[in-house]
Amino acid sequence: MDSISNLMAGLGVVLQPANLAVAFLGSVLGTAIGVLPGLGPTATISLLLPISIMLDPTAAVILLAGIYYGSLYGGSTASILLRVPGEAASVVSCFDGYPMAQSGRAGVALGITAFASFIAGIVATFAIALVGPSFASAALVFGPVEKTALVVFGLTLAANIGEGPRIRAWVMVALGLLLSTMGVDLVTGEERYTFSIPYLRDGLHVAVLAMGMFGVSEVLILAERKRDFTSALSARYRLRDLLPDASDWRASGKPMARGTVLGFVLGLLPGGGALIASFASYVMEKRISREPERFGKGAIEGLAGPESANNAAAQASFIPLLCLGIPANAVIGVIMGGLLMQGIVPGPRLIFDHPELFWGVIASMLIGNAMLIILNVPLIRVFVLLLRIPPAMMAPAILIFCVIGAFSINNSMFDVGIVIICGFLAYALRKSGFDLAPLLLAFLLGSLLEQNLRQGLILGFGSPMLFVTSPISLAFLVIAGMTLVLPLLQKLRWRRSGGVAS
Amino acid sequence: MTMSRISASLLAMVGLVAAAMAWRLGIWTSGQPGPGLFPFATGILLSATAIFSAIQTRNPEDGDGPVDFRRLGQYAVAIIGFGIAMKPLGTLIATFGLIGGVLRFIEDRSRGHAFAVAVVLAGLSWGIFRYLLGVPLPPGFMEIQ
Structure with a gap:
């Protein structure tokens, strides 16, 4: 009951006109960004970090959170209509959404996507309200030793679940940790990797790094070749076309329920998130279906399940951030950067020290989802028009926001140089097959890891044994070790069995 | 390699x-x-x-097809040029130049289209950062405040 009354108090916060306005702005902006192929939520939220400083912390997180789950609503539109995912988590929507559109059921596909996201979003919000406080209370007993092990566990999951080969994800984790050490060491006052440049004494700014990595590098990706998405857009959608009929609801009901539960659980894990949840839900629906051959050819279950899962996961991934201070994925990592810029350190104390922020953000998900279903169903035609914006105009617009945004953080031309250099380096890394999400997560967690590791070593009088004598720490480290070793063992076994077969 | x-x-x-x-x-x-x-x-x-x-590791496959290196190089020059020009020319002029230049010379848009989009985007970004956010953007040699 406490959670529900707190949620109601949170509704009081979010229903203040200013917060309601930013929730609306975030939802609209998120949907628009989700619809446009190319610019994902990570890049958009990175671009808006300098603007979010203007707002109070609660409004800033409501805005950034609205962009995140709004982008998931919008991301499916381009997937269904063009087979071009608006953002990564919407890749799965292409599998059955596009064939549905091809067979004249685009309206139903868009409609069921919006309804599945809405239902999952509402259920996930109540689940967060119930689970979140328990998470925070449990985490309050964590000392430096347990926190160190928790961050190691989080980094291990982030590296294992990221895109591409695991070893490359680990390279990015290591690079992110190394970059986090730049600047003056807070304990001894020693300068580390500053090369006597005064601007580097405070280290790299997370917003500058994120804008370079996700914004400027995106401009270069868009610049690689001329793109045109408009040719496939000719259909018009009426409200009636978007409403699923009784048979569609019957076919989608159970997948939505399963997707919501699966997405919520996966969203809680550091390293999890919308992308993993949508893929997992698709695989699950296909496995339990009596007609798996229909999947990939326009099965509505293959759309409803993953759509519910990705929205539930996106919202659940706020729990590790708000209750443990661990970002579950890159988007949440950038939102964490936004909180840090506001002087708020996310973690178990947040719910007690800033209850208005915690419950305001959770309640904003209810309002945001309601706004999104209202926006997405009747106004789908308006959002589809966004697909007509030529990428040629998007690239310079993104660049301007990145460069001027980087300048605005410290009013420094040095940051302009850093954002451009980061952009070029990030582009090279992306083209070499390195996923940048683990780098950003490791960068954000690096100082937390170092600080707690050093404190843990001091507590143990220099001995690392404390990390294995604490049961909580040991449990996290064992799970982290298993996460590392099990896939390697599976690979070895697969190779051996392949060798026997051949 | x-x-x-x-x-x-x-x-x-x-x-x-x-x-x-x-x-x-x-x-x-x-x-x-x-x-x-x-x-x-x-x-x-x-x-x-x-x-x-x-x-x-092996090189990742680029699923989108071949990269137009000339175009990519032109964009790279535009990005670096914008970063260098921002202080001496001022943000407003540099932004106008970047957008106009990219649209006219890289994207082959008509002069009128490039000019109109450059004016709108430069004005919009200047307005947002200078007046809405109060950022003291570089005024450049023309001292545009």
Whole structure:
């Protein structure tokens, strides 16, 4: 009951006109960004970090959170209509959404996507309200030793679940940790990797790094070749076309329920998130279906399940951030950067020290989802028009926001140089097959890891044994070790069995 | 040598150099972890994982087709040029020049279209950052405040 009354108090916060306005702005902006192929939520939220400083912390997180789950609503539109995912988590929507559109059921596909996201979003919000406080209370007993092990566990999951080969994800984790050490060491006052440049004494700014990595590098990706998405857009959608009929609801009901539960659980894990949840839900629906051959050819279950899962996961991934201070994925990592810029350190104390922020953000998900279903169903035609914006105009617009945004953080031309250099380096890394999400997560967690590791070593009088004598720490480290070793063992076994077969 | 191997090898070298620099800072001082301990460990981790990556990996496939390097190079020049020109020319003029230049010379848009979009986007970005956010953007030689 406490959670529900707190949620109601949170509704009081979010229903203040200013917060309601930013929730609306975030939802609209998120949907628009989700619809446009190319610019994902990570890049958009990175671009808006300098603007979010203007707002109070609660409004800033409501805005950034609205962009995140709004982008998931919008991301499916381009997937269904063009087979071009608006953002990564919407890749799965292409599998059955596009064939549905091809067979004249685009309206139903868009409609069921919006309804599945809405239902999952509402259920996930109540689940967060119930689970979140328990998470925070449990985490309050964590000392430096347990926190160190928790961050190691989080980094291990982030590296294992990221895109591409695991070893490359680990390279990015290591690079992110190394970059986090730049600047003056807070304990001894020693300068580390500053090369006597005064601007580097405070280290790299997370917003500058994120804008370079996700914004400027995106401009270069868009610049690689001329793109045109408009040719496939000719259909018009009426409200009636978007409403699923009784048979569609019957076919989608159970997948939505399963997707919501699966997405919520996966969203809680550091390293999890919308992308993993949508893929997992698709695989699950296909496995339990009596007609798996229909999947990939326009099965509505293959759309409803993953759509519910990705929205539930996106919202659940706020729990590790708000209750443990661990970002579950890159988007949440950038939102964490936004909180840090506001002087708020996310973690178990947040719910007690800033209850208005915690419950305001959770309640904003209810309002945001309601706004999104209202926006997405009747106004789908308006959002589809966004697909007509030529990428040629998007690239310079993104660049301007990145460069001027980087300048605005410290009013420094040095940051302009850093954002451009980061952009070029990030582009090279992306083209070499390195996923940048683990780098950003490791960068954000690096100082937390170092600080707690050093404190843990001091507590143990220099001995690392404390990390294995604490049961909580040991449990996290064992799970982290298993996460590392099990896939390697599976690979070895697969190779051996392949060798026997051949 | 593939691009991913070159990148991994460079990262391995960065890791080694970083670890060497961290060693000099002190790994363990006065019976406590020194300022170099964590950077040293991460430098070694970077080096080791990058070496494994260089040995193991193949170049990723580019699913979208071939890259137009001329176009990419033009964009790269535009980005660097914008960064350099922002202070002497001022943000407003540099932004106008960047958008107009990109649309006219790289994207082959008509003069009128490039001019109109450049005016709108430059004005919009100037308005948002200068007046809404109160950022003292570089005024340039024309002192546009």
